[in-house]
Amino acid sequence: MADVPIPTTVAELGQRAKGAARVLATASTATKDAALTGAADLLVERTAEILDANAADVARAESAGLGASIVDRLRLDAGRIESMAGGLRQVAALPDPVGEVLDGWVRPNGLRISRVRVPLGVVAIIYENRPNVTSDAAGLCLKSGNAAFLRGSSGAISSNLAIAAVLREAVAKVDLPADAVVLVEDTSREAAVDFMRQRASIDCLIPRGGPSLIASILDHATVPYVIDGDGNCHVYVDATADLDMARAIVANAKTQRPSVCNAAETLLVHEAVADAFLPAVAADLERVELVGDDRVRSLLPGVAAADRDDWSSEFLDLKLAVAVVGSLDAAIDHIARFGTGHSEAIVTTDLAAADRFAREVDAAAVVVNASTRFVDGEEFGFGAEIGISTQKLHARGPMGLRELTTAKYLVRGDGQVRR
Numbered sequence: 001m002a003d004v005p006i007p008t009t010v011a012e013l014g015q016r017a018k019g020a021a022r023v024l025a026t027a028s029t030a031t032k033d034a035a036l037t038g039a040a041d042l043l044v045e046r047t048a049e050i051l052d053a054n055a056a057d058v059a060r061a062e063s064a065g066l067g068a069s070i071v072d073r074l075r076l077d078a079g080r081i082e083s084m085a086g087g088l089r090q091v092a093a094l095p096d097p098v099g100e101v102l103d104g105w106v107r108p109n110g111l112r113i114s115r116v117r118v119p120l121g122v123v124a125i126i127y128e129n130r131p132n133v134t135s136d137a138a139g140l141c142l143k144s145g146n147a148a149f150l151r152g153s154s155g156a157i158s159s160n161l162a163i164a165a166v167l168r169e170a171v172a173k174v175d176l177p178a179d180a181v182v183l184v185e186d187t188s189r190e191a192a193v194d195f196m197r198q199r200a201s202i203d204c205l206i207p208r209g210g211p212s213l214i215a216s217i218l219d220h221a222t223v224p225y226v227i228d229g230d231g232n233c234h235v236y237v238d239a240t241a242d243l244d245m246a247r248a249i250v251a252n253a254k255t256q257r258p259s260v261c262n263a264a265e266t267l268l269v270h271e272a273v274a275d276a277f278l279p280a281v282a283a284d285l286e287r288v289e290l291v292g293d294d295r296v297r298s299l300l301p302g303v304a305a306a307d308r309d310d311w312s313s314e315f316l317d318l319k320l321a322v323a324v325v326g327s328l329d330a331a332i333d334h335i336a337r338f339g340t341g342h343s344e345a346i347v348t349t350d351l352a353a354a355d356r357f358a359r360e361v362d363a364a365a366v367v368v369n370a371s372t373r374f375v376d377g378e379e380f381g382f383g384a385e386i387g388i389s390t391q392k393l394h395a396r397g398p399m400g401l402r403e404l405t406t407a408k409y410l411v412r413g414d415g416q417v418r419r
Contacts, residue, residue: 011201013404024142034174035174036088037088042170053158060155091139094143126195138181151183228261228399249347251285266338267321271324291320326354340390377399381399
């Protein structure tokens with residue numbers, strides 16, 4: 001009788017990633033870039049295989065009756081795979097942050113001190129039904145000299161396995177360790193909790209998912225983490241706004257891709273323009289379920305009343321909470337009360353109002369006269385992003401290459417001893 005293979009434990013996978021991280025930390029830029037461009041080419045070449053795997057995941061999701069927004073995040077097509085490949089190529093074209101000298105100085109005793117960027121080591125990413133994260137996260141980790149330790153959801157396991165296999169093959173082709181990309185195949189809850197506790201191997205954990213995943217991180221993780229938090233994003237239409245511009249921005253922020261964290265969830269409108277603006281923008285949002293306060297409902301018959309949960313919810317769907325406010329102060333206060341610190345936008349022609357909003361709104365990104373959908377690593381020129389941090393330590397906002405590094409001090413002397 002043949003021996004039954006013993007499953008590889010999460011701890012063993014973490015140690016494999018840690019071993020690869022030591023090699024990646026000193027890999028040349030040329031080698032890392034060759035791995036990235038090779039992975040991009042191989043993703044496109046293997047599109048049919050990846051789509052077959054993804055189709056199995058999508059079929060399971062639809063059979064389980066999961067919502068349209070969840071299925072949209074899960075579904076791949078040739079265009080999305082090409083975008084994943086394009087993200088890897090963009091990352092390859094970016095400057096390598098590893099080795100960058102941040103600053104330096106000479107002490108009176110002759111010691112020469114410098115601060116230099118270095119990789120974090122093993123970057124762990126735990127994520128839900130977003131198979132593109134497998135490629136995006138691995139690419140950013142590779143360019144920044146980190147090993148990517150990945151744990152996706154059960155719903156996307158077939159897609160993730162197919163994508164990770166391509167990435168590992170591309171890395172090995174340039175003589176880097178295939179374990180630069182390690183995917184945990186066990187999608188059980190127990191394995192997820194075990195993953196969050198791998199202090200012996202994980203240097204930084206980044207969750208990509210909804211409130212239940214974030215709650216699990218807060219309850220169980222014993223490794224350092226950066227929270228990719230909720231995106232309860234607001235668009236405030238000021239008294240002096242160009243209303244045609246505002247209509248285009250609101251429609252884009254809500255409907256261009258409602259299932260993502262930088263989509264608008266609340267619209268605030270100054271009372272001076274509410275009568276003219278709300279009926280016009282409602283026509284642009286005919287596919288969107290609107291809920292609102294009393295003033296909104298008086299102007300838009302048929303709109304349901306918004307409750308407290310609506311003001312604080314990240315809908316991730318074609319639903320929008322709408323309120324009329326009496327002033328810029330009231331808009332800022334509303335955002336301070338209900339916002340999640342992700343992305344907040346103002347539409348205005350008043351420079352002073354724009355400056356006040358930018359100065360006083362506490363968020364990772366404040367947008368003036370543009371859609372919140374631009375708060376994204378690729379749109380910011382980072383290539384792909386590994387997440388959008390709503391924390392204030394180490395990384396905030398879209399996390400690209402620099403946010404996946406830390407610094408170390410190099411101290412050079414010629415025999416100095418401390419007295």
